[in-house]
Amino acid sequence: SQQGEEDPQALSIQEGENATMNCSYKTSINNLQWYRQNSGRGLVHLILIRSNEREKHSGRLRVTLDTSKKSSSLLITASRAADTASYFCATHLQGAQKLVFGQGTRLTINP
Amino acid sequence: EAGVAQSPRYKIIEKRQSVAFWCNPISGHATLYWYQQILGQGPKLLIQFQNNGVVDDSQLPKDRFSAERLKGVDSTLKIQPAKLEDSAVYLCASSQRTGGNSPLHFGNGTRLTVT
DSSP, rough: OOOEEEEOOOOEEEEOOEEEEEESSSEEEEEEEEEEETTTTTTEEEEETTTOOOOOTTTTEEEETTTTEHHHHHHEOSOGGGHHHEEEEEEEEEEEEESSOOOOEEEEEEE | OOOOEEEEEEEEETTOOEOOOOOOEEEEEETTEEEEEOHHHHHHHEEEEEEEEEEEEESOOOTTEEOOGGGSEEEEEEEOOOOGGGGGEEEEEEESSSSSSOOOOOOOHHHHHHO
């Protein structure tokens, strides 16, 4: 069964604009992670946010977590063509020892 | 540090044939994962090892898929016999700590096409 669901499934914006992707999940988590996947490559870890954290930053990335709404968002500011990729959220469920990935958001940055 | 190594990069086989994939994790990473990623979908965990023991293989189709991690280092995933629906990218990943407590480091995957 799918734990995390990303929204939107696809997003196309102009270079320089901000991109926001959302992830919703169903059960309690220990942490939530965001990954990027370029075409034909493996996934690359971006940010890990723990259940007792509300916001984390890494460069142009900002992740928020709202455990009451069981949702997270990934904001990429001042987007670049190189940000074109698929972005996945992954949840570490309480009581489990594995990460469950969502279906991903396909982001396209137009020059 | 060297990344997760996988081979082969691509493989094309006919249905009912067998195939094997190899993975060498990052040195010192105790946990190793095999994920299946069908085109347009997120990765699905097939099996997770902690050293050379299996932590989770609940979604591994055990009638045709097998995996081993001898000596707690590199790992092989085998499919025998392959079906058309096995066409996917098979991703290997490793992490320092087990099951979700630390980031996963992925290889570039093996793209399998079953005809």
